[in-house]
Amino acid sequence: MIELIDCEESHRWLLYEWRSSDEVRPYMYDRAEISRETHDAWYTQLLRREGRRGWIIAMDGKPVGAAFVSQHDHENRRATWAFYLADPSTRGRGVGSAVEYLVLEHAFGELGLHKLCCEVLSFNTAVVAMHKKFGFVEEGLLRDHWYRDGEWVDTHVLAMFEDAWAERRKRFGEQLRSRGLI
Template structure:
């Protein structure tokens, strides 16, 4: 389990599938996903059963540490153990009351910590729709580097969308963990502010 003083990242259980399906079907959530469809609980269950057998991805429920209530999900996937790289994303903060107060930043810090300190990755990368400027900006504040724009990379709502490619290397993570925005987040999430 990964935890801060407010959040817990734990394994997805079958009992979580109805709420995850509900979140995924909300327009304000799937607006920033490549898929632009609501999904059923059965479709969510099919995905869940498949990912249980897939060692190239790790999926978490994000829960409130005090109540245990699920507030979202996040994933690390396309894990390449030979090249020590992976992609992170599928971040959903499904509970609208949890979308403020820095919880997204704490989730990102926990994913970075797990990726570099537990999975021993050398590189963590992500793809973000170009129009999602808020998330691109957040990743850059954490120390992600802009690798480029994948032109017309995603077909969504009848048109092709550009996607920003961002990445962080292990050496950058360990440097940023002690300095700057990432250091501030780790201090706050461990209750030292």
């Protein structure tokens, strides 16, 4: 079973390990090594929860990744989200879909958002496909947006709207429950 656990002080250095790992860093915008001081400051801001929220993704009680909602704009009822799976053994097992469902439920339920946005590097085709499967629509493509390893990389800009989620949530919830993922 997949659950989201609020980030707490005890998770500070676990997230540092993950963000510094070869499993996560290639999918981040900035792949440079993160200093302990930089991470410490970032995590302190995360715990203040001012316009952002962070969770540890747990699979059968074991921490396997993290998810974040940030840039929460209360007036315009929108935010941005991202996640990563730090444990490669979780990939291809429906964990990402369960996380997507749980975050969407939080975003459109508890937060009352109208729109949830995300950005995905173009080489991460599995995550782009997963977002679209859930009903995210592509709002744009930022061409040559990041320079990595001597090549320019595009970034997909996607969004989910509250009415689209209202139409899909029951079906996805039933599918994930039948697989024992949520």
